[in-house]
Amino acid sequence: MTQENHKKFDTVVIGGGPSGMICAGFAGSTGKKVLLVEKNYLLGEKLKLTGGGRCNITNAEFDIETLLDNFGDAKKFLYSPFSKFNIQDTFDFFESLGLPLVVEARKRAFPKTQSAQDVINKLKSFMKANNVTIKNNTAVIALDKKDNQIKSVTLSTGEKISADNFVLATGGLAAPQTGSTGDGFNFLKKLGHTIDKSAPDIVPLTTDAEWVHNLSGLDWSFMQISFIQDNKVKFKKTGKILFTHFGVSGPLILNSAREVKKLLSAGPVTASIDLFPDTPENELDKKIIKLFEKNKNSKLKNVLPE
Template structure:
């Protein structure tokens, strides 16, 4: 195959683009895969902190789709054809075993995102796939209203009967996700929702939070309040950073917090022991102090909390307590410690924005997509995959599963259409 005569052009060599290309190629169809980065899978290779949260092992599709509340009704059709269970099979057949961790998050057993990229590349073999990297698409080409191909920034035109748009959204723009697909969709009169950083760390100016950078605690409760009224309350793991707070709990609440920030100042409050009342927490301190009567508080409290966090609690409660032996800590001193551990407060000043977003919403409006085969309703030869869709979702493997499912459904539909056309061509030839 030459780049001038493919059966399918796929724009975007990320997760969904590579998977779609590989499936089509295995069926013996000709694919031109175009990627603007110098290499394929740039974003995928660093996803999940370099580990790649490849899917979520929730095999009940209805439960799985409950994590896509506004989009669930659209996604039942594609997920009935390719679910998270199928993702396990797909990658294991390509020599990549998967392992499941807490909250059913699933990773390659090797714990390397680059191995996921390598597994997908195995199917991108000649002569069925031509790969063009370092090639940016300027626009679709059209004839009589029908999309017929693409025009590159350098002025080269490529034509194919079918086009797949897998350019991703706007999250992590340093990986090439700069909204190119959104622009191309708008140019073809599709409705594209504005993109916002929905799964993103939160910022604060509180210096004590910054000093805790790198510290986490496995089970806390965080409350977000507006005008002293609690609007959001959730338990989970929180990671303190040099700019504020992050971790799965915070990331998945960020879109709600962003909404509150539009209405006014937002106050956050962390309870380090949400399932223990103040009286029981005080009794726990008494027992701890009785076992360590002659030790200083700064050396004892770390038995209850990570060391940096314990020292911060002491500092915020009463800095003078740090060098005091625990047998000298008064009832009032314990009361201040308990209150501090259950009401660590600070103001939220914003999010880290699109540059640090894990997931962003925005994309083509779902009503304009035929989810039975992932095509545009107005341009049936245009396929729409992954982050190009206006679907909000949490962390935990749901985003990549959306890529795998939409890629598989589109690829299988393309194979059927291409084989049907080949059969028709054979019939037409025999009639001559």
């Protein structure tokens, strides 16, 4: 291989999503020679889709313990990185880039500009300011190992890049149309790592209950749902739900799906819905009667959202 096709960097970051861009930028800020490799033509393809194009960057839960309680078995693993770079650090970082964050319902943090593209542009500027070299439209086709260490990567262009440090920031399997096709998992398997079985976590739930299907399109802004197994309430949550032709969706359901999936591995799960969780039981009849008196001759699905 000619010298022209063999280049040396201090750090190579594989993947041009938000994690890869931030990692490359910080590595470059230490004075290291950094290369970021992205197989897509554009950086941050999946990032553009998040939050409906507004980019829900983080969650404004500043207590680490409370925040990580939402990550189940991954809590222990995540405690160390969140201790080193926490939620306040994330707010301060984007503020330093000239992109302050605002907090909305359920502590979701968005850029004040409400634009995912602005986030991408700021991260690109962050890398440029720290002299990061970017190779887009270029895939890593092999990790070259020697003495049980990665020594170099081979690119789709035929180049071989050696480095002292390599970072895999390729993403998982969600939204493969954006480039997340599991490349990182394949690389890790070839290196001898064991990969846990992957499955979607943030998904709607299906049900055979026909009355749920009949309410398709009903958007309920505040309700409580309890998930029951073996006649015991396993957990309950409150929030927004959307009834669909196949079951239920909406933020409340999407944020519950991970826990429900674990329950389903042990057997059937039943969901119990409380449409008025803030209404005392002795006032419930009056509330419902009042709703129907106000909406005579209306279908149930058109009355309930009030």
